[in-house]
């Protein structure tokens with residue numbers, strides 16, 4: 001229609017801008033392009049159109065206000081190959097996705113997840129105790145709280161040990177997905193569809209070796225926990241969970257329609273684990289890392305909790321509104337290192353125009369959340385962890401509750417688990433701050449071992465380079 005594409009880096013023939021992207025931290029390249037070319041950037045990767053949005057206002061104008069165009073997902077050939085095309089987060093914008101979303105919106109809405117308050121506090125308490133008992137097992141404790149929270153809410157399944165076979169299976173699927181199913185690999189497959197059909201031994205097609213085991217694992221992780229809930233319900237012993245609530249509603253019905261609905265619920269439940277476990281654990285890593293690196297923040301939180309909660313009990317949700325600094329720590333954790341730094345890729349389902357630019361149908365739309373939360377004009381000294389930035393000059397906490405945080409995405413595909421994440425994260429953060437002090441570990445010579453923040457990619461997970469020392473303050477659980 002004669003309109004130009006948004007500005008962007010000059011592409012090379014065939015490869016497009018593939019060689020200009022920092023593969024391990026593409027959000028840094030995209031933020032850099034944002035500074036050079038503006039809030040909306042066009043790039044081409046192996047023949048595929050990419051629209052990269054670095055500006056929150058533009059992201060809201062397109063995803064929130066033009067949801068009918070910007071809510072699709074890119075077609076990634078590997079999703080089907082790996083058996084994960086059932087996942088709500090990867091489904092194209094259409095009827096199946098709508099059915100999934102309806103279930104998710106109902107079962108994870110604010111009022112429903114509020115009914116799990118005791119569960120979040122109990123799991124958070126176990127987490128703090130585990131950290132206290134064996135600080136060196138930090139990674140296992142973080143995995144434990146994330147997996148056990150999600151398994152309890154989804155299936156009413158109590159994870160008993162760090163080595164739960166079911167959780168291990170699900171974790172294997174998550175690992176494969178985050179390694180293999182990236183939009184960049186999707187672009188590679190779209191550019192060279194032949195790769196999908198080459199044998200796994202062929203150079204460049206080695207990733208396919210994981211496809212069959214992944215498909216088998218996916219089948220198992222969908223069916224086994226579902227059958228577990230049915231078995232418990234038959235014995236009259238199933239606690240409240242997403243799946244048991246759903247099956248209770250179906251009670252008495254039979255036939256093909258029920259089988260179909262059960263299949264949908266199996267898919268939604270498996271999605272919840274895949275979508276909720278790594279994001280939860282990554283966020284907790286970021287929080288723990290920040291506490292080790294910023295002891296003054298930790299001290300201020302200890303003082304706030306001490307003043308409000310006292311020394312005779314642990315905090316609970318009734319204290320939440322009286323602990324604004326703890327709230328600000330949660331918000332800053334999501335801002336400082338958004339654990340899904342590029343959100344999930346969206347795609348356009350028809351041509352569009354924006355501010356005189358042409359946006360083609362089928363373009364992959366990347367929301368650079370990391371770039372937005374590190375925008376120096378909005379967050380001065382963005383690389384530093386500063387909960388204070390979430391307060392107004394009059395000392396009041398800003399009116400930006402966690403469920404509207406950019407880290408949960410935008411528009412019709414916004415994270416349906418955000419209310420759950422808000423509450424489960426708060427419980428873990430406040431429980432750790434109320435009962436522990438995190439410090440750098442000491443080396444053999446008695447000096448502090450420096451902590452070098454290092455991040456793995458996939459869904460971006462922070463790893464603390466050396467296990468921190470964790471002390472129970474004053475020998476008691478409460479400060």
Ligand code: HEM
Nearest residue numbers: 088089275276279340343344407408409410413415417421
């Ligand atoms: C701190 C924790 C979490 C973060 C930062 C997070 C972030 C995100 C983001 C950025 C998206 C993509 C949104 C978009 O496309 O615009 C997403 C999607 C999704 N999240 Fe979360 N999430 C978290 C926890 C959870 C939890 C606990 C659950 C489940 C209980 C969950 C379930 C999902 C699902 C099912 C989708 C796909 C939605 C769709 O495509 O329609 N997430 N999440």
